[in-house]
Amino acid sequence: MDSTKKITKKLAGTAKGTGLWLTSVGNEFGQVLISVLTAQEGAGLDRMVDGLVRRYQEAGVDPPAVLYVDCGCCTDVGETKLKARFRGWPELTVKLDIWHFMHRIAVGCTADANQQYPIFMSRISACIFEWDAADVSLLRQAKRALLMSQGWPPLTDADVNKHLTREELALHCWRRTCGEETTILLLEQLLTELMSNKGNDSLGVPLLDKERMEHIWSVQKGI
Known part of the structure; x- marks a missing residue:
């Protein structure tokens, strides 16, 4: 669930x-189940939630x-307002979206105009996600067969990997999270590295x- 002002600014x-x-x-398939316009964030969403819960019930x-x-x-004490709003789904677990988690960390950057900012965001993603x-x-096998049909000699896995594009990976492979312990370890290593001189750009300006x-x-690591 997410809220935005960008769409409402287009109203004429x-x-x-x-x-x-x-x-x-x-939902998990990227399909939008419901959208509502409200006068302010959080207001009037109870009816939306009740309607969504009812749709699931009626659909079985x-x-x-x-x-x-x-x-x-x-929250440190009791339940959040959002959890209370979804009272029709008592077993529902509410978590922070990974995209917003990444951008919370990025607030620690000195500026998003820094030369290393795009690389930093990419490396954060690599600390969180891995390809199945x-x-x-299976994709590597298919790519090897294709390359050999075009006259390439036998290739090692490392050689084939060089020919796999990100578009092909995204089209044919699932991504999954690395797990909490691994993600925390990788992120701490990344932040420690970039808080040293390695985090400075070509002009000596620190990224973090x-x-x-x-x-x-x-x-954030406790969320």
């Missing part, structure tokens, strides 16, 4: 200014196990604000 004519937020809920479909959101997922090994193995990043990471 008599509809202009009537809605400030668009909230949408999608098991309720979702996890809901990923951009905020309102964590079985899918990659060390003090701010240390605070952000101490908070």
Whole structure:
């Protein structure tokens, strides 16, 4: 579930200014289940949630196990307002969406205009996600067969990997998370590396604000 102002800014004519937020809920297949326009973020969403819960019940479909959101997922005491809003699904677990988790970490950068910022975001993603090994193995076999049919000599796995494009990986292979312990370890190694001189660009400007990043990471790794 996510909310945005970008769509409401496109409203024109008599509809202009009537809605400030668009909230949408999608499923694991990327399909949008419901979208509602509201005057402000969080307002009037109870009816949307109740309607969504009822649709699942009427369709005889098991309720979702996890809901990923951009905020309102964590609390030290009791349940969050969002968890209470989905009271029709008492077993539902509410978690922070990985994309928003990545951008929370990126707040520790000195500027997104830094030369290393795009590489930093790519490396964060690599710390969190990995390609399914079985899918990659099948894709590699198919790629090897294709290359050899075009006259290439026998190739090692490393050689074939050089010919696999990101588009092919995304089309044919699932991605999965590396697991909590591995992700924390990899991210800590990445942040430690980039908070040293290795994190400076060609002009000597550091990518990360060390003090701010240390605070952000101490908070975010516990989510």
